[in-house]
Amino acid sequence: MTTGKGKKSDPITWLEKYGDTLYRFARARVRDSFTAEDLVQETLLAAYRSRKNFSGRSTLKTWLIGILRHKIVDYYRKQKHEQVEENPDDFVYGSDDMFDAREKWKVKPGAWGKDPENEYERKELMTMIHACLDEMPNKMSQAITLRELQGVSTNELCELFQTGKNNCWVILYRARMLLRRCLEINWFQGQK
Amino acid sequence: MRHWIFSCKKISLLISESMDWKLPLYRRLGIKLHLMMCYLCRRYKKQLLFIHSILQSEKTIEEIDSASLSPEAREKIKKRLEQEKQ
Structure with a gap:
């Protein structure tokens, strides 16, 4: 980690700064707080793993929300297979x-x-x-x-x-x- | 009374569809004509658009849901991230 970038690519800092924003965003869409918490964790993990891809063209917040959006879509996709058909x-x-x-x-x-x-x-x-x-x-x-x-x-x-x-x-x-x-x-x- | 060729049931579906894609001209005209004569469908349309507008405003959601991550969840995520960093 380089000094100038150190804080910027620290996922703990992201959690502190954007954790609630991400959580609210997720909760409004999956309508379940436990799932929303999981999604926040997955998002931050994925973001950390692909931190090299963050170009700085968007803000960190929009980048994180973009990742979260994908996670939400994945969540629905997975759910579809587990779901029992309802009448x-x-x-x-x-x-x-x-x-x-x-x-x-x-x-x-x-x-x-x-x-x-x-x-x-x-x-x-x-x-x-x-x-x-x-x-x-x-x-x-x-x-x-x-x-x-x-x-x-x-x-x-x-x-x-x-x-x-x-x-x-x-x-x-x-x-x-x-x-x-x-x-x-x-x-x-x-x-x- | 005949409402041109579309029934109320059909119109109610078309109005919903029109919120998802651009309907062909003859359908849009069909809706228009029907709405001119049918106050119930006018009401229905207004109500769907109202619900849509309430749900659409992102602001609504964020204002309403002032929830935040619980300290436990925050701690749990933090631990997981620390792990990942090593």
Whole structure:
């Protein structure tokens, strides 16, 4: 280790400086604190092992987050193989029974009233969204987490789920339907 | 009432899809026409976009989740990194 670079390539310093940032980033995406901790560790290890590749063109923080992003994608990829197929119909708010035989709305979308205005309400709404995601079948909540929170492209999402585009859109559609309905019931209806 | 050729069910799928890729022109027009006549689908669209916007803002997540690594986890990772350095 050279003197000037010494501190810069010390993973303990990275942990101290960026540990929490990485942890939060991971937790918002995998929704489980133990997994998030593991991901932080794996990221720092991988970063340390490939520290020569850090060009200095990006900041250290963005470089680390870039590595973490890959780790998260890997995590989902691995999970896919371990996952037991769930039946989305087990979930209370299925999307098919939202329409009648003539494909018109049977369960009509309600008026949601005002958007949350202040910080407090937004926080509460976010908590509710997470509660809804927890209740949804794994695949659906993963689809939402990856696509909407992680900003993963649809292409990449299909790759992770190892499925064709059409199916991918249907998964996202059903997931959005479920989340929308869950919020309507648990958040907006109680608000009035 | 007939809503051109797309049903509400079909429109609800197309609206979701339009958030993931650029739909061909005739579909976009189909949605537009349908929305002009159907307040329920208009509502649905507005709600999906609202959820999208709430989830999209990275800020929301970071503000909300002010969690930090627990001292134990931090210690554990630190040990592992020390090991790696040797």
